[in-house]
Amino acid sequence: MTFTSVVNGSATIGSRTVASTNPARLEEVVGEVSYGDRDTFVGAAEAARKAQASWADVPAPVRGRAIAHIGRLVEDNAEALARLVTAEIGKPYAEALGEVREIVDTCDFFLGEGRRLYGQTVPSEMADKQLFTFRKPVGTVAVITAGNFPVAVPSWYIVPALLAGNTIVWKPADYSPVVSNAFFELFVRGGGLPDGVLNLVHCDGPDTFAGLERSLQQGLIDKVGFTGSSAVGREIGALTGRHLQTACLELGGKNPLVVTPSADLDLAVEGALFSGFGTAGQRCTSLGTVIVHESVHDEFLSRFTAAVSAARVGDPTQDVLMGPLLDAKFAERYEEFLGWIQPHHTVVGPRGRIGADNPRDGFVGDAAAGLFYHPVVVDGVRPGDRIFDEETFGPIVGVTTYRTLDEAIELANAPGYGLSSSIYTTDPKDAFTFRDRIGAGMVSINNSTSGAEAHLPFGGNGKSGNGSRQSGIWVLDQFTRWQSVNWDYSGRLQKAQMDTVELTPDTTYRL
Template structure:
């Protein structure tokens, strides 16, 4: 994948403009700019997507009401307001009504987790693994329902939604056995009658904040290993995917974990930051995991640093795909198409810029453009490359990036740019473009290192194309923006592969494959603007949710001093061999 991330801002003006304050308990229409009765004044500054009435009487019965789950029990009120979440593929259909918590909700969840965690840590790790096993089976048995909830709420094509759910199962399957392999070591001592040991101990309470573009797969990367290692968790998912998050939370709550070790908090960004600040200040949180934007990741890092904690940060990406002159061009086009436009480009691992050798640039661009033009786009329950943007907030943000197109750029890939509508149609569109938040795919040729489209993550269906003449020039383009999450090279030459691997700054490298696509047993994470070097998945994530403890046991019956009481081994350094 995975992963993926959205630009989730604690203090984003667009967040503030689409929610009520905690002092005014009304209802808001998330992602449309519509505030329902009782919510207060309306901010029209972000209404770039067309307005709709999103709570028709006939749809009320299908709307799922969800709230925070503290120790397994729904929160009784909504101090943070109530969020109305529409289906981005059918804006007249309401998916969820989310009753949001406030900073106190978050702190209360952390306090409950603190109280429950010691008993869970004393539970033998293989027994904790049994709960992970049961969770995996529950997810597997509910896979189709969970996938359909996900598609309806964020518009991810159903095939990708099923893949995301499968990734949760894969993660559980991997960590079941890690419950029997939380190994320490027996280390020889330099002193007699003395043994040295190492142990993995849980960190305590983990606060996990995740984005909504992968609302089940990415949370499982944190939650499953954290719980297996004996921690209690407080999970704050993206507020725009509350129905999917609540569904996954219910599966956790029915998997056998004891009361108090798993909590779900639904809240917006600024509220979460306030609650996290208080919880850290009160000593209730020992580890923070965050998947989101680089800007918010910096703030999380600063906050945790003040408490001498190192968070696990999985942030944005501007992922390069280098096409060497010896590449299989059809394969490279196929990889670029999925990398750049799968999930409507709303992944942290989405392709940012294709970097093509000048000798094959024209040929590649022609093939790539034709592939993008022919790709089916539309109804996410159909067989399409991608569906709608996740919400009007992300749609508006993407349309803003199109304003960064410069005169030296050449556009291709569709019959228009921006929103797909009847007035601005996409040839071959699947379904009704007016029903949802659909955008044209855009290929931007002529991208240079001076362009904003090169420097910044764009998070939407737009791919830049740049040209290089030497390998060093290609690597300069691949690394120059400062992100370091995912990367790809298409070539038949092993020398190119290993030179690329050595020179690229990304934490993940694909060879003749897309920039997106994680497996549960490989480390996932980035460097630079993409993260702080922490890794998720596989055995590597265990270092995020455990602390190493060293123990020495001296049974000699006397005080032995390391370095000072070590036996000498006499030697004859003057010895020489005779010829």
């Protein structure tokens, strides 16, 4: 079956067709996708622009009920959608099912926000005058998402944007097109969305950028949401800035996990294992560097490397910690990261692609069939090492030591990312000090660097983003604009700051 872009409710056939394969079984074709081009993107933006006013006229509580219906339909199809996520990107099924649950949670949360798109009634400094504020939709939104979370992350943008009265052009990752079409169908059918309200575009990166640029030039796009690398995020931010827009950017991370002397080491190891190697280390919130106190370094490293060696790796349909890398391009890039390992680093165990000549004990399934790699722990990393300073998208975790908490926080902030962070401690002072001084937008105490809930703000600072937030009520500031209204019923012109009423206190009174 060939999957296509869908613009204004109609399938749009592109100029070329590409097969999407299962990274765990490369010979298995999950589906074929017809790629559009920059004109497809612009056409979708035109359709969204045309549909926006009528969608915004639908009362917000009714839009909220549409979101609720989407949530129920996704819930009814959760297992099938999760299996498709596993087949197309190799995410272990348990994780994929949890990702689908994020859509449901997001829909459940924003159902209520359809009745809470509140403005305010504000007292005026003048008589016979009332002041109000209202939330207005921004208009037409372009959403460009990565494929490591092919259904959860799009829902973080699309659900609140729809609820707020916006229309959408969605361009998913080129390596998860089949699951993207399934997600699209569930949203359109579950929400009963009119044609043009949600449009799906399949095209490559250069055509996406060119189509977005033209759409901005023609005034068709009012807001851009982007999840992906910091490098591409800079380009998106620069492009939107030229049109006096601020994109919602959710970018990469080099997420630290600090282990203090008081930490429960078994719990810290469990958190580091999931943070570093869940989704094969291919999350924006994946663990980058463990920063462990010198007094517990050796014990932690011994337990951590033992846990990594014992972890189940392989077929993502089975009970495994990690499956394959998402796509061949990520495997190629990951091998570059392995080349960053230096002589002063210590690596325990094998590295590289798993196969007959580089086996892994206890591997689940057929390693030769897919893009499977050894999880790697690199001890002795330090500032100035690329493996310490830069995001490594894949199953590789660095380890370094510290003497004081001040030093640990300095190391945690040093790479300049600011997405997620974690500290393992039983000392409340350490926890509060870390929370206060870490530059990350998200902090976990005695939990992993990964994971968020639908009603908390998600996002980062520095190289990880421009301070915008997704999820919870905070994301509504990305997809609405405040409108202020003053209503004067005095029957005469009252000039603010010029005609205000003043009391006349007696400042000379003395007891």
